[in-house]
Amino acid sequence: MSAEESILKLVDAGELDREDYRLQDQVGFILRRAHQRHVSIFAAHIADLTPPQFAALAKLRDVGETSQNQLGQLIAMDAATVKGVIDRLKARGFVELTRHEVDKRRLLVSLTAEGREAVERLIPLAQKITEETLSPLSPKEVATFMKLLAKMA
Amino acid sequence: MSAEESILKLVDAGELDREDYRLQDQVGFILRRAHQRHVSIFAAHIADLTPPQFAALAKLRDVGETSQNQLGQLIAMDAATVKGVIDRLKARGFVELTRHEVDKRRLLVSLTAEGREAVERLIPLAQKITEETLSPLSPKEVATFMKLLAKMA
C-alpha cells in the first residue's frame, strides 16, 4: 500500500489526527530553516561580523548619525538587542557614541573611519551572500519570491 | 527632482556608492523580519510554549520515541540547542527521557501523556498561526510562496 493510500485509509477510518498537521510544511518552520541557511552562508563569506552587526553598519552608512533607538527601528531590533550589537561594534572601533546636545536622553551612534572602511569593503561580499542565498531560484523565481516575501514581512 | 532622477544624477556623477546596496532589499534582512513576525504571531496564540518547543512536541507526536540527536536533525536543531529545548520540556512534564538499552550513549525522548494532550490541543492553534502568518498573501500567492520558500530552505 502506498503512502497516499495509507493516508486515504486513515481518512476513511476517521484517524487522520496524525496526518493533518505536518511540521515540515508549516511556514514558520521553513522560514526558520531558510533563515538558518542564510546565516550560515553569511558566516562563510563574512566570518568576523554577524548579520545584525553588518545591518547596523550598513544602515549607519545610509543615514549617518542616529540615536540608538532609531537605528533599532531602522534595522528591526528592539532597544535591548540594539544595545548589545552597538556595544560590540564600539568595542571593535567601528562606531562611536556621543550624547545628544539638546535631548540628553539620546545616545547618538555614528561610523568611525574604520567602520566606514569596513562597510564599504564588505558590501560586495554582502551582495554575493544575497546572490548565493537566492541561488536555488531562477531569476524569475527570485523576483516573485522577493515580492511575496516582502509582502509577508 | 524626484528620487529616481536624483539617483540617476548620482550614477552620472559616478557617486552611486550609497545607492547600490539597500539593506532593506536584501533577502537575509527580510527573511529575518518575516521570521520575527511569525514568532510574534506564534506567541500571541500560544503564550506558554516557544516555536522550537512546539516543533519538538509536534515531531515527537509524528515519530514517537527517538534519540535527542535524531530529534534535533528532524527539527533542524544542533545538539546543543536541542538539549536546552528538551530540558525545558522535561521540566514541564511534557517529555520523558530514558537511556537506550543497547546503545548506552543514546538518550531516548518521548511524549508523556500530558505532552501528548498538549500537542493535540495546540495543533489547531498552530494551524491558525500558519494561516495568520500567510494572511497577507492570496491563496494563489501562498502556493507560489511556499513552493519557492521550500526550494530555498
Place this chain on the structure above:
DNA sequence: TTGATATCATTTGCGTACGAATGAATTTTG
C-alpha cells in the same frame, strides 16, 4: 583484539531576541 574513528551527549562561551522593570529626561496637558 586492539587501535583509530565515529557517534551521542554535554558543557562553555558568545551573540541575538525580547518581555518587563527601572530611571532619567522630555513633552503633553490640565
Place this chain on the structure above:
DNA sequence: CAAAATTCATTCGTACGCAAATGATATCAA
C-alpha cells in the same frame, strides 16, 4: 506652571543558535 504621560536607554532574566572542546560509548579495520 506642575502633574501625568511619553520617550530613550539600561538592566535582568529567559530562550534559542551554533562553534568548539570533552568524555563516554560504539564501530571499523588492521
